[in-house]
Amino acid sequence: YAHGNQPIQHMVYLYNYANQPWKAQYWSRKIMDKLYSGTENGYPGDEDQGQTSSWYVLSAMGFYSVTPGTGEYVMGSPKFKKTTISLENGKKFIIQAPLNSSSNVYIKSANLNGKNFTRNFLTYKDLTEGGMLNLEMDETPNKNRGLLSQDKPFSLTKN
Structure with missing residues (x-):
């Protein structure tokens, strides 16, 4: 896995399709913690049209667009205890994870x-x-x- 290669950044989220969503939660958090930091080496790879920073921003909120155009955002593990998305229509979408911590990375x-x-x-x-x-x-x-079929994101191959 080479995270700096943007075309594969969605791969950690594919565990959601394979009946192992907890691995997507683990690996998305691990990548954010290990590869993104406030140091000179804290940003992996190059920045093709904002893809790497977009991956981080969405992943830090706890989801990512694996299949653009489907209207679905596949879940990972949020970095924050609370995230508020203020929408253009005046509404807010709030993600609360009060027990979130560096060790509590799994969605119970x-x-x-x-x-x-x-x-x-x-x-x-x-x-x-x-x-x-x-x-x-x-x-x-x-x-x-x-783990039920209706819990899985869009796929051309559901089985």
Whole structure:
């Protein structure tokens, strides 16, 4: 894995398609922690049209656009305890992960607008309608969450 090679930056999120979403959570966080820092070496590779910084910004919020054009954002592990996205329509989409820490990188459970949320992706509609995504983070992976076919992101090959 060469993170500085932009065409493969989505690869860590592919675990969401392979019944191992906890590995996407682990590796997305590991890459952010190891490859992005406030030092002269803290930014990997070159910057082709903002791809590397876009990867970090989206990943730090806890999701990434693996398949642009589908309207889906595949989940990873957020870096922050709270992120507020202020939308052009005046609404806000808030991601809360109060137990988030350097060791609590796994999504134990989630709810979206007060309802149980098991999908491994958010939709553009989820984001633009505004609302609240609550993530219960833990240091142990939940290997039972997000494994049903409806929990997986878009793929031409669902099996």
